[in-house]
Ligand SMILES: [Zn+2]
């Protein structure tokens with residue numbers, strides 16, 4: 001399936017949608033196990049927020065009475081993990097909820113004054129989606145969805161966000177939500193990330209926060225990432 005576009009709007013999802021409707025025809029109820037993060041890079045940008053409500057409603061229209069939204073379940077530090085869990089909880093409770101007020105509420109409630117910038121980054125990321133940008137589980141750092149310009153702009157926004165943080169606790173929350181763009185830079189431009197302090201900042205924050213999994217595969221992925229960064233030829 002494609003997760004930048006919802007089940008109903010993306011041609012890539014037609015086959016899945018037909019399967020779902022087929023099951024709804026022959027089963028009294030459905031229980032759904034859905035995937036809402038990139039298991040290959042938990043800690044990398046993954047703009048699927050615009051499909052969450054629509055997809056939950058598509059399940060509901062097709063006799064779903066239970067939905068499990070599987071995300072980064074082994075560690076903290078997943079991309080927008082706090083916001084994703086908050087929004088999904090609201091939507092599972094009431095699939096008719098308006099998404100934007102929930103996101104706004106979270107941005108200002110959890111990130112305080114920095115929230116306006118976190119929101120700006122969130123929009124920058126999601127506005128990269130066009131009818132031609134399909135994203136899948138396993139989205140890679142080299143995907144055409146991303147660009148070096150996007151990485152530069154994203155990091156700049158977080159500089160602003162950290163400057164206006166209400167207090168140290170909130171500043172640290174902003175550092176956590178910044179990790180995915182730092183990780184993306186390390187993956188795309190490792191030399192630059194090492195030279196300009198991006199890697200050092202990433203490493204400092206993941207150690208402080210005790211983040212163990214950058215991907216579902218855990219330690220091998222994490223070791224490979226750090227080994228690669230610290231042994232650039
Ligand atoms: Zn696909």
Ligand SMILES: [Zn+2]
Nearest residue numbers: 002005010134
């Ligand atoms: Zn698509």
